[in-house]
Amino acid sequence: MKKNNKSEKHAKPSINIGIQEKDRQKIADGLSRLLADSYTLYLKTHNFHWNVTGPQFQTLHVMFEGQYTELATAVDLIAERIRSLGVAAPGTYKEFAKLTSIEEPVGVPSATDMIKQLVEGQEAVVRTARSIFPLVEKAGDEVSADLLTQRMQLHEKTAWMLRSMLE
Template sequence: MDINIGISQNDRVAIAEGLSHLLADTYTLYLKTHNFHWNVTGPMFNTLHLMFEAQYNELALAVDLIAERIRALGMPAPGTYSAYARLSSIKEEEDVPKAEMMIQQLVEGQEAVVRTARHLFPLVDKVGDEPTADLLTQRMQVHEKTAWMLRSLLAS
């Protein structure tokens, strides 16, 4: 069935591709955050364990919103580890780093998601895709705030 929402097929494809990168970054950050939640140790254990849990729970909800926007644009949402590995700008962590390195990596991951969202904005603005712009704005606000909170833990 044709989709007639005022955005051309080519633009919907391009937006969905950008959102697929955002989805991959978000899912990869979710997985990394969950991993760190399980494996954090040290004097900040309780604080970080709880903080990471709140963060991965928020990310779990976000992946659904992003995937649903891709589907609303009429495209399939990527949903495999191989697709996420190909699409994500966030590197997986194979080891169990010290708590401070975990925090640093999560700051970098949060900032990477912001950059991915920001990169998509010009196209979304050009074609008047307000629902995607709203989603991107909300995601950027969450990730910028989370990065700030994580950076605050590293301040001396």
């Protein structure tokens, strides 16, 4: 006859993926900051998509839609990587507000100021991703390194494209 042992029934399954628990936690903390920055940039970009006006309306409206759509996919990938490391992903505005390095806009900026703010946001995401890289390299976490590399490449390119609109 089997005993009904609560501690066995609700025990957290161990994770043995070749990365120490303390390293997984540190990496997940960094990825949580990346998630918060990415989600905040998603919200800012979506807001600007809705509220842009002026002679470049059509161009910016479509461009911002492409950017926030890509960010929506990215936040899912980042959150799922955090979960793969055995850590709960942040998922509330309150948590994101504490973790993000990106400022929310005040009011509705001009189209030019929207572009400037999005350049700053794209660059902030790159800096956050780059700051996590030494942790993942030291821990031998190639999967997180690949995710970070892809995010940095995309955000650097997007920042360049946005900056080009300001020239």
